[in-house]
Amino acid sequence: MTIDSVEGHRPEEIRAVPLRHPGRWAATAVLLVLAAMLVHDIVTNPRFGWGVVGNYFFATPVVDGVEKTLELTFVAMAIGVVLGVLFAVMRLSPNPILSGAAWLYIWFFRGTPVYVQLLFWYVIAVLQPTISIGIPFGPEFVHMSANTIVTPFVAALLGLGLNEGAYYAEIVRAGILSVDHGQFEAAQSLGMRRAPLMRRIVLPQAMRVIVPPTGNETISMLKTTSLAVVVTYPELLYQTENIAARTFETIPLYIMASFWYLLMTTVLTMGQYYVERYYARGTSYALPPTPIQRIRRNLTTLRRVPFSPTGLGGL
């Protein structure tokens, strides 16, 4: 073996003829034709009723429904997150009663359709006409009619929140299990007790695993709120169906509702991206670029990299 350590000599830059990709061009042509056909139909088919979509997009009941959808999404999600963390920590507890109770909860609420759960909460007054507060099996102090407590909003919250809690518990549990065992030992050896150890050491590290599915769950929740129609909660889909029942413009109104859902999930997707970046702290040397940074970089590299199979423009 010979080692030549002469520096300074540098062979000329490689300028090869790029590989041709005829298949890509053919596929592009086919897709463009299909897209043109689709756009043509959307524009010329009067049954889409674009005018109706536009007329109702910002109608008062619709905007009101959007507000209620968002409200339901966030409150139900908050309930789900709180219950999920609680049941995940319980599930991993050394106490068999606690972990058994958490198992039972997850088993039941994950094992029945959320639609059926919502129906049950809607008719809860039939099963349990009054709700009382008092000493168990002893005297009761306060009686209330179930119908006054479980309003459509509460029924929707209970149905969606309890169901989400069961799913979220499994997400949090996966996150906790993903944290290196050495972290538990290091914290224990410093004298930390279980609660601060979980809160300050384990959960922040578990977040990196928990956050991406949380975004997924929030988006899923936003769409699942449409099931609150069955408990007569006036969210977006309920309002849409109301208008449709009056005007018989069913398809344009469903298109309008879909646009609203898409708009809201798009905003959530963007939010998720930034939350993920925050929890990536201390795990990679450089954070991934934000979409704006990426677009800027793409624009500057576009001329040099005409086609990138990953769609990331030479990243």
Place this chain on the structure above:
Amino acid sequence: MIRAEAVHKRYGLAEVLKGITLEVAPREVMCLLGPSGSGKSTFLRCINHLEKINSGRLYVDGSLVGYQERGGRLHELREREVCRRRTEIGMVFQRFNLFPHMTALENVVIAPVLVKKEAKTAAVTRARALLDRVGLSNKVDAYPNQLSGGQQQRVAIARALAMQPKLMLFDEPTSALDPELVGEVLDVMRALAEEGMTMIVVTHEIGFAREVGDTLVFIDEGVVVEAGVPREVIANPQHERTKAFLSKVF
């Protein structure tokens, strides 16, 4: 400082410690040597009750580890008490185990503030002094993944010292380091020994054991095979297994 009397530890059917008896005096530096799987790390983890022993008695500073003896029976200690005793014992791990979501400074500050309820400003001042002492005053704001292995291990030592322990346990502190980084960690440990810290060090660094250790204990298959002054044990091992092991390590 530490007294172990016939300490046994089983995992299922496998007996890892088969009667360890030894004593560590205050200010003593004891080095534990032995092949992997011999039980030396397990013994270390028993001392701060990360592992429960199955029989025998283990005392730190005169009190039983993990239990309380009342009326001739052992009672398990409450979590609060187990944790309080752990604060008096610092531990350094082979894989560093720094908290990756915190900077070097935050790693050192968290336990005094969270566990000992020290004031934040006082804890930060002391943490800076400790990081300075391990030679990392310019790395206080670095996250663990921005530090070399040797630097991470020095932060880990500072983190353990922040609790002002009476005793330090080192579990193969240099085994995961590149050879050229071993020295900087051993230097910190040597300085600590010179200040009079009581230390138990599981290590394969024969040179460190010979120069810094007051006693050397050779453990194999869960028993103490040989113990004595490091220089003498290393130069003139009495037992066949010690001879065989030392001949391979050198």
